[in-house]
Each structure stands twice: as C-alpha cells, then as structure tokens.
Amino acid sequence: MKYGIIGAMDLETKLLIEEMQNVTEFQIAGMHFYEGRLSNAEAVVVTSGVGKVNAAACAQILVTKFNVQALINTGVSGALHHDLEVGDIVISTDCMEHDVDVTVFGYKYGIIPRLESSVFIADNELVEKAYAAGVLEITDHKVLKGRIVSGDQFVSSIEKKSFLVENFEAFTTEMEGAAIAHVATINQIPFVIIRAMSDKADGSAHVSFDEFAVESAHHSSKMVINMLK
Numbered sequence: 001m002k003y004g005i006i007g008a009m010d011l012e013t014k015l016l017i018e019e020m021q022n023v024t025e026f027q028i029a030g031m032h033f034y035e036g037r038l039s040n041a042e043a044v045v046v047t048s049g050v051g052k053v054n055a056a057a058c059a060q061i062l063v064t065k066f067n068v069q070a071l072i073n074t075g076v077s078g079a080l081h082h083d084l085e086v087g088d089i090v091i092s093t094d095c096m097e098h099d100v101d102v103t104v105f106g107y108k109y110g111i112i113p114r115l116e117s118s119v120f121i122a123d124n125e126l127v128e129k130a131y132a133a134g135v136l137e138i139t140d141h142k143v144l145k146g147r148i149v150s151g152d153q154f155v156s157s158i159e160k161k162s163f164l165v166e167n168f169e170a171f172t173t174e175m176e177g178a179a180i181a182h183v184a185t186i187n188q189i190p191f192v193i194i195r196a197m198s199d200k201a202d203g204s205a206h207v208s209f210d211e212f213a214v215e216s217a218h219h220s221s222k223m224v225i226n227m228l229k
C-alpha cells in the first residue's frame with residue numbers, strides 16, 4: 001500500500017518529513033512532495049496549503065502522478081462536539097463540505113447537486129488503525145470517531161459553531177479534510193482524516209490556535225507514524 005499523506009501547513013507535516021527515509025523530492029503546482037518510506041510503509045508526504053482547493057489539487061496530484069492507493073490527512077481542527085477539549089483527537093467516520101449551500105433549490109446544507117453522495121465515508125480499516133494508534137499514542141487526551149466538516153472558513157463564533165452542530169452533527173471543523181475525502185471518493189480509493197483540536201471554534205479560537213497548533217499537530221503526526229507501523 002502506498003499512502004499519500006497531506007497536511008495543510010508545514011507545522012502539520014514537519015515531523016513526518018523528518019521521520020522519512022530514502023526521500024526524493026518533487027515540486028508540482030508549487031507544492032513539495034516527499035516520496036520515500038515512513039514507518040516501513042511507502043509514502044508521499046506533502047504540505048498542500050490551506051483550504052479546500054489547495055487540498056483537492058494536492059490530493060488529485062497524489063492519485064494521478066504518484067499513484068497512491070490511500071489518502072491520509074493529518075492536522076489541527078476546531079472542536080464542535082461538547083465532549084471535546086483542545087488536544088483531543090477526532091478520526092473521521094465521514095466528511096462533508098459545510099460551506100456548500102444550494103438550499104434555494106430545496107437541497108439541505110452541504111449537499112452538492114448531481115453528486116451521488118455528498119457524505120464521504122472514511123475507510124473502516126484505516127479508521128480502526130488510526131484509532132488503535134491513537135489509543136496507544138494519546139494517553140492524556142480523548143480519541144473520538146465522528147463526522148468532520150470542512151469549509152473555506154476559520155470558524156470562530158458560537159453562532160457558526162451551533163449551525164455546524166445542528167445541520168451536520170459534526171464533531172469538528174477545519175478547511176481541507178472533506179476536500180481530500182471528496183477526491184478519494186471520486187477516485188475510489190480509501191481515506192481517513194485525523195485531526196487534533198487546536199481550538200474550540202468559538203470567539204477565542206484564533207488565540208487558542210496560535211497557542212496550541214504546533215503541539216496538537218505533533219500529536220496527530222505521531223498517530224500517523226504509529227498507524228503505519
């Protein structure tokens with residue numbers, strides 16, 4: 001199995017790239033792809049940049065140019081579920097794009113017209129492997145499985161947070177996961193999204209983000225390293 005591993009920001013991929021062996025570097029679409037071995041698995045690690053378009057372009061390059069057979073996304077995220085605290089982990093059961101709004105035609109929020117399904121289901125085996133790695137690695141924080149929603153917005157208000165919980169029953173929100181899930185699904189390859197909470201997606205989210213992003217991102221990376229073992 002060859003894995004494509006995406007982080008949006010350098011702080012989310014740094015640890016993984018440092019851990020790799022036999023690395024060859026490629027540059028495509030302004031992104032640096034590191035191909036080699038990670039924890040004894042074949043892997044390509046890349047920093048996509050922030051947001052759904054960057055993530056989708058990156059994921060498709062991994063599939064088309066590098067022939068990866070599975071996509072893993074690691075990084076930080078805003079907590080929505082009431083049980084979640086900063087530092088806790090969410091592993092995707094499924095993903096949706098929360099900023100899709102075609103409601104004027106009678107669709108629910110997040111539904112993309114003419115697509116077979118707008119709910120992208122994560123691969124059960126990868127979810128369970130990630131969960132097992134999480135339980136081993138993350139001893140002082142919770143590891144939950146649940147829905148991850150993505151949009152091109154940094155969520156930092158109670159109103160938006162409530163909207164996402166009420167309309168999507170989402171556990172956490174970020175800006176790339178569902179785009180990667182979408183690309184994996186249309187290419188018929190398995191995926192899993194692993195996110196460590198950097199903030200609670202409320203009024204203090206930007207302050208909390210700056211304080212906790214690096215540490216949380218490292219937790220998520222360590223889970224990826226462990227699950228590939």
Ligand code: SAH
Pocket residue numbers: 008009050051075076077078079153154155156173174175176198199200201202205209
């Ligand atoms: N301070 C950063 C901005 C990062 S944007 C900078 O200036 O570069 C936030 C990133 O973290 C995105 O990649 C997103 O996936 C994730 N994220 C963390 N918390 C989030 C939240 N509350 N809402 C949306 N995305 C969040």
